[in-house]
Amino acid sequence: MESVRSRAGRPGPSPLTVQRQEFARLIASGVSNSEACRAVGVNRRTGTRWRHGRTVTSSSGSELHYQPVTITRHTLSARFLSEDERIVIGDRVRAGASLRCIGRELGRPASTISREVRRNRDVESGRYRPFAAHRMAVGRLARPKERRLAGDQVLREKVQGWLDLRWSPEQIAQTLRLEFPEIPAWHLAHESIYQAIYARDATLGWDRFTCLRTRRRRRRPHRHPDARRAGTMRQMTLIGDRPAVVADRAEAGHWEGDLICGELNRSAIGTLVERTSRYVLLVHLPIRHTADATREGVLHVMGKLPAQLRRSLTWDQGKEMAGHLEISAASGMSVYFCEPHSPWQRGTNENTNGLLRDYFPKGTNLAVHSAERLQQVQDELNNRPRKILGWNSPAHALAQLQSTCS
Helix, strand or coil: CCCHHHHHCCCCCCCCHHHHHHHHHHHHCCCCHHHHHHHHCCCHHHHHHHHHCEEEECCCCCEEEECCCCCCCCCCCCCCCCHHHHHHHHHHHHCCCCHHHHHHHHCCCHHHHHHHHHHHCCCCCCCCCHHHHHHHHHHHHCCCCCCHHHHCHHHHHHHHHHHHCCCCHHHHHHHHHHHCCCCHHHCCCHHHHHHHHCCCCCCCCCCHHHHCCCCCCCCCCCCCCCCCCCCCCCCCCEHHHCCHHHHCCCCCCEEEEEEEECHHHCCEEEEEEECCCCCEEEECCCCCCCHHHHHHHHHHHHCCCCHHHCCEEEECCCHHHCCHHHHHHHHCCEEEECCCCCHHHHHHHHHHHHHHCCCCCCCCCHHHCCHHHHHHHHHHHHCCCEHHHCCECHHHHHHHHHHHHC
8 A cells, every 4th residue: 555655745736727728718708617617627616716716725724815817808899990990991091082981981980080090000101001000009908007096005094994994985985085175086986996905916905805794705797888688568557556445455356476486497386366365376387487478377367267356466577477468458457567676565475475485495396396286285375274364264265255246
């Protein structure tokens, strides 16, 4: 058997420098983290550490900080002239074309062409050379500047002192403007302070994030200005326009609805609860929970009720209810929508969803439950006595409402 001493004398595994560089190149080209890991032959967790960096605490208590991989992107925004466009400009300028003609050909303002020729032409000869002009323009884009907090020790000490007092970057930025109106160089944006806290060069020290309320080691990514944003559904009627009789629960037939979702939101069950009787209806969505599937499911279960018990439906602003106009036209119910991020406006439904989680736990696949299983759970809840109903069951309360309506 090989001795421990002989094993201890061996060098450790060689660093994965080549794989790390290839990983950074793949990530910069748009390859996903998992695909890049498979391509270079490393574990996905290793790739995640390379991409985001990590902090390792040794047995002695010291910490080692591994910086994230450096990703350099050379793709220019469409706002800037490309090299191909500069070649066209060079050809047309030599041919004697006017700047307005060149601009119309490229779909650019004539002022852009004029500025390009004036700024990037050869100084000695005065001629416009497209390749040299492109190199000059790209080199001008990169303008690294020293952080004001890094170059001003007095300002840095003031910011560090306020961070030690648990002040937020926004509070610090506003205080700098109020206390030092005569020093514009100290008027920082709170984003500048955040960037200094999380800077790779440790402008404010390696552990400044511990002074923040969240104490996150890494910043959460911000939404890109050009990223797709959530839209609003057409012709929504908000809950503020709902009749007062609905809020008073003085009239039967007003429902609240929502989806309870399974693992990774890949499966769902529709839930409907009547506000007065607390009667529950479950919508079977075995394949998908798109707007079309939700619309058909809601109409199927609500179609079994008499018209007197189909007066209104209140839902959140989830996209699954994009077919609300079709639901209203087919069932005769008015559909109302809650304000964003206001689940308490559907409190009865939220409470019912909590009861349903006993049967359909979070993080599980809800598509495996059959329609028969949903009917069984629905019957159990509707026959359970409820304190809010004077210990009557929702089924009994709905039966009374139906007799009253008839």
